[in-house]
Amino acid sequence: MDEQVLSALREVFGERLFTSHEQRICYSYDATGKMFLPEAVVFPVSAEEVRRTVLLANEHRFPVVPRGAGSGFSGGSLPVRGGLVLSTERMDRILSIDEENLVAVVEPGVVTETLKAEARKRGLFYPPDPASIKFCTIGGNIAECAGGMCAVKYGVTRDYVRGLEVVLGTGEFVRTGVSTVKGVVGYDLTRLLVGSEGTLGIVTKAVLKLIPLPEAAATILSFFRNNHDGSKAVVGIFGERITPCALELMDRTAIDCVRENAGLPVPEDAGCALLIEVDGPKQSVTGEADRVEQACRKYGAIEVSRAADAEGRERLWTLRRSISPALRKVNPVKINEDIVVPRSRLPEMLAFLGDLASRKRLKIVNFGHAGDGNIHVNLMISGTDEEERIRADEAVAEVFRKTVSLGGTISGEHGIGIAKAPFLEMEVGPLGVSVMKRLKRCFDPNGILNPGKIFVEEEVVSR
Amino acid sequence: MKREDFTTLTAACAKCGTCRTVCTLYPERKAEISVARGKITLVEAAFSDRDGNAEALQEALSDCILCGKCERECPNQVAVEEIIMKGRADLAEKLGIPAWKQVVFGKVMPSVTARNVTRTAATAAQKVFLRRVPTGSGLHYRFPEAFGLSGRTVPALPGKSFLGSLPPGEAVRGEVVLFVGCVFDHVFPQVGRAAYETLRLSGKGISVFRDAPCCGLPALVSGDRLSALRCVEENVRRLSDASPERIVFPCGSCLVMFRRNMLFLLPSGHPLHGEAVRVADRCVDYASFLLETDVLSRLPDRPKGEWAGQVGYHDPCHLSGTLGKGPEGREVLRRTVGDSYSELRGAELCCGYGGTFNIRDYPTSAKIGQNKVSVAAGGGAAVIATACSGCILQMRDMAARTDPSLRVVHIAELVSKAFSSR
Numbered sequence: 001m002d003e004q005v006l007s008a009l010r011e012v013f014g015e016r017l018f019t020s021h022e023q024r025i026c027y028s029y030d031a032t033g034k035m036f037l038p039e040a041v042v043f044p045v046s047a048e049e050v051r052r053t054v055l056l057a058n059e060h061r062f063p064v065v066p067r068g069a070g071s072g073f074s075g076g077s078l079p080v081r082g083g084l085v086l087s088t089e090r091m092d093r094i095l096s097i098d099e100e101n102l103v104a105v106v107e108p109g110v111v112t113e114t115l116k117a118e119a120r121k122r123g124l125f126y127p128p129d130p131a132s133i134k135f136c137t138i139g140g141n142i143a144e145c146a147g148g149m150c151a152v153k154y155g156v157t158r159d160y161v162r163g164l165e166v167v168l169g170t171g172e173f174v175r176t177g178v179s180t181v182k183g184v185v186g187y188d189l190t191r192l193l194v195g196s197e198g199t200l201g202i203v204t205k206a207v208l209k210l211i212p213l214p215e216a217a218a219t220i221l222s223f224f225r226n227n228h229d230g231s232k233a234v235v236g237i238f239g240e241r242i243t244p245c246a247l248e249l250m251d252r253t254a255i256d257c258v259r260e261n262a263g264l265p266v267p268e269d270a271g272c273a274l275l276i277e278v279d280g281p282k283q284s285v286t287g288e289a290d291r292v293e294q295a296c297r298k299y300g301a302i303e304v305s306r307a308a309d310a311e312g313r314e315r316l317w318t319l320r321r322s323i324s325p326a327l328r329k330v331n332p333v334k335i336n337e338d339i340v341v342p343r344s345r346l347p348e349m350l351a352f353l354g355d356l357a358s359r360k361r362l363k364i365v366n367f368g369h370a371g372d373g374n375i376h377v378n379l380m381i382s383g384t385d386e387e388e389r390i391r392a393d394e395a396v397a398e399v400f401r402k403t404v405s406l407g408g409t410i411s412g413e414h415g416i417g418i419a420k421a422p423f424l425e426m427e428v429g430p431l432g433v434s435v436m437k438r439l440k441r442c443f444d445p446n447g448i449l450n451p452g453k454i455f456v457e458e459e460v461v462s463r
Numbered sequence: 464m465k466r467e468d469f470t471t472l473t474a475a476c477a478k479c480g481t482c483r484t485v486c487t488l489y490p491e492r493k494a495e496i497s498v499a500r501g502k503i504t505l506v507e508a509a510f511s512d513r514d515g516n517a518e519a520l521q522e523a524l525s526d527c528i529l530c531g532k533c534e535r536e537c538p539n540q541v542a543v544e545e546i547i548m549k550g551r552a553d554l555a556e557k558l559g560i561p562a563w564k565q566v567v568f569g570k571v572m573p574s575v576t577a578r579n580v581t582r583t584a585a586t587a588a589q590k591v592f593l594r595r596v597p598t599g600s601g602l603h604y605r606f607p608e609a610f611g612l613s614g615r616t617v618p619a620l621p622g623k624s625f626l627g628s629l630p631p632g633e634a635v636r637g638e639v640v641l642f643v644g645c646v647f648d649h650v651f652p653q654v655g656r657a658a659y660e661t662l663r664l665s666g667k668g669i670s671v672f673r674d675a676p677c678c679g680l681p682a683l684v685s686g687d688r689l690s691a692l693r694c695v696e697e698n699v700r701r702l703s704d705a706s707p708e709r710i711v712f713p714c715g716s717c718l719v720m721f722r723r724n725m726l727f728l729l730p731s732g733h734p735l736h737g738e739a740v741r742v743a744d745r746c747v748d749y750a751s752f753l754l755e756t757d758v759l760s761r762l763p764d765r766p767k768g769e770w771a772g773q774v775g776y777h778d779p780c781h782l783s784g785t786l787g788k789g790p791e792g793r794e795v796l797r798r799t800v801g802d803s804y805s806e807l808r809g810a811e812l813c814c815g816y817g818g819t820f821n822i823r824d825y826p827t828s829a830k831i832g833q834n835k836v837s838v839a840a841g842g843g844a845a846v847i848a849t850a851c852s853g854c855i856l857q858m859r860d861m862a863a864r865t866d867p868s869l870r871v872v873h874i875a876e877l878v879s880k881a882f883s884s885r
Contacts, residue, residue: 018494020519021515021516021519022496022505022516022519022520022522022523023494023496025501025504025505025508026494026495026496026501026504026505027495028504029478029500029504030478030480031477031478031479031480032478033477033478035504043493043494069480069483070478070480070495071479071480089493090493132479132480132481134481134484135480135481135483135484136480324538325538325539325540328475328539332474334477
């Protein structure tokens with residue numbers, strides 16, 4: 001980006017254009033910990049500014065990388081080819097919450113928890129709840145199709161996006177989808193854009209579906225001797241025809257990480273824990289919780305506890321929440337994958353992961369959203385042992401192959417970004433990749449938007 | 464500080480972004496450079512790139528209130544405050560410390576005589592240059608707009624400091640030492656006095672650390688490591704010699720300096736480290752000491768409605784952060800004002816003072832502070848009670864600007880009043 005481009009951007013953005021080395025460093029990373037320095041950063045406050053930016057980019061051929069809060073785990077917001085980072089953090093207004101039609105209209109920089117809290121005040125519910133909920137943005141959630149704990153019952157971001165306003169890679173401004181419950185007018189561009197990782201368009205406004213806030217909830221924590229019993233219980237709970245709103249599994253290594261500061265007693269022989277939450281009308285919650293407890297016992301739970309008040313539920317949840325931060329105790333560097341398999345294949349997948357860890361002499365901690373078959377496979381490595389790093393890379397490839405062979409998917413909610421680009425074809429096949437690339441060319445013929453993501457084109461070099 | 468030492472501290476940051484949720488400054492700046500993740504990455508980059516600009520890094524590290532909320536929220540417990548303070552010190556050593564700070568931190572703060580001389584001059588100056596404004600918390604002076612301080616108010620400096628009003632002769636000895644702190648000695652001597660009188664009700668032998676150097680925090684946060692070190696070395700030596708059971712702090716900022724920051728300056732290996740740890744272990748906040756010695760059990764039954772309006776407790780970041788203090792101040796207040804106590808709306812919101820931050824960027828500091836007091840007042844508070852000198856300076860200034868009927872006091876003032884109205 002030369003001085004001519006920068007002065008054109010300055011004309012649009014004034015002080016909202018950052019070019020200093022220090023300011024650029026602060027937009028060079030995300031939660032992957034990788035760094036790629038952008039040439040400049042802009043903070044649009046309107047769709048028109050986004051449009052003008054993309055038009056300039058087409059004219060002068062520089063990359064534009066949209067960014068929300070930089071909380072992603074696959075590198076979606078990293079400017080791997082340099083160019084301009086377009087931060088949506090100042091487009092952060094909730095434009096309306098329509099209590100009659102149950103829709104919210106928001107700008108992309110709204111923090112997910114802010115929207116949830118506003119909805120909650122009105123007795124409404126915006127379900128998606130990625131772990132970074134307190135700081136991640138709706139725009140980033142849409143780009144990566146974020147999920148979360150309650151996806152098992154309520155679905156993921158995709159299920160709550162009714163319509164979008166988007167600036168395409170061409171600089172054209174398009175409205176997609178509807179603000180009604182139904183709509184089949186032409187291709188469903190909305191669903192195509194959700195999860196497209198900022199490679200097809202930049203969302204400037206989103207119409208989101210809200211639902212009534214569930215009246216009550218109960219949380220059950222069960223310990224099992226091993227993953228086998230625990231994962232059988234997961235399947236068993238659904239066999240009872242209950243859909244919990246969260247069903248989290250923690251394996252032995254995960255439990256061991258938090259045993260001391262779990263804030264509650266953990267049985268000595270616990271090799272697997274399930275944290276299950278049911279919600280709904282008050283009358284039905286108690287009955288469902290009873291049946292969940294029975295199912296856990298039937299599959300060999302060694303201890304079951306339950307809480308129905310907010311404080312008690314929070315106490316049970318601390319076990320789950322304390323895992324991620326405690327992982328550093330195992331090893332300092334985390335390679336974090338988020339594979340999904342059909343629920344019924346969980347026992348097989350978990351057995352495979354246990355075997356893989358011993359075969360590859362690696363520390364692998366598994367936990368996550370077992371209710372939807374989504375396991376966060378965390379390979380914990382020293383980061384200083386090159387040979388260990390190679391074994392870890394081989395293990396990741398094996399995990400992905402096994403996942404696909406079980407009918408699963410290699411990313412449930414983190415996206416492909418740069419982290420999983422080499423494995424895209426493994427899952428969707430060469431023709432799948434080809435169709436995707438053709439779509440990309442149609443939306444963004446000059447390759448302006450977020451280049452270097454999803455597809456492997458050329459070697460990406462970290463700074 | 465050595466590169467490896469910084470690397471050990473910064474490596475714990477996973478770049479997850481959790482610090483964005485609690486950063487006091489982020490909502491004002493809306494830029495990643497204001498949050499811990501950004502600053503830590505800059506420090507890391509400064510070590511890896513030789514073309515880094517030290518002035519720009521200094522600017523970035525200075526733009527922080529050091530409220531420590533990010534450190535508390537951080538899933539990996541990254542020592543953000545330590546990184547920023549040490550980074551500021553390294554940069555100050557490289558780039559130099561402004562002349563006025565050298566005089567204040569190097570000469571005035573460590574010496575009780577120099578502080579007294581300065582105070583006399585300041586008392587005279589404020590009467591000449593500033594305009595008087597009465598407020599709910601007493602007389603304040605307002606800076607004229609021409610000073611470029613956009614209407615800032617400062618408390619009227621009283622005729623005598625707290626220590627100046629004590630009879631001469633008492634040395635630091637006995638079971639319990641009161642470390643009153645510069646602000647509660649000179650600016651708000653009524654707080655120093657209230658703390659002293661109420662501590663005496665514990666029945667313990669209380670002595671006041673009369674010619675104490677400054678705690679060193681203002682110098683440390685400004686990057687003036689040498690001046691800070693002079694303060695803490697002398698404090699440790701003197702307190703170590705006196706060897707009291709307890710050292711009580713009415714000011715949360717002085718306390719965090721003694722309990723934690725002092726050890727950044729006197730790390731293991733330093734000849735004074737062992738003594739510093741022993742001193743630090745005996746330091747306690749005012750409210751905890753009152754509860755520990757059960758002073759409040761001697762309070763008479765209170766008639767209802769004696770306190771005009773609701774009284775709430777503001778959490779000073781320096782107490783609620785690393786030190787985890789908060790329930791103690793509330794408990795003292797609840798037992799002191801009875802039914803008038805009510806949880807302050809936005810109690811945990813930072814007041815935005817940040818010491819040198821308030822001087823560096825007064826408009827932003829004031830915006831955060833005005834929000835703080837208006838949230839509290841909106842929740843019905845008539846009195847904000849707290850336990851830190853910085854918070855009191857800031858919230859009184861903010862109240863004077865927005866709602867002069869709102870009173871801002873130290874909890875010791877209310878405790879003292881409750882006892883005296885027996």
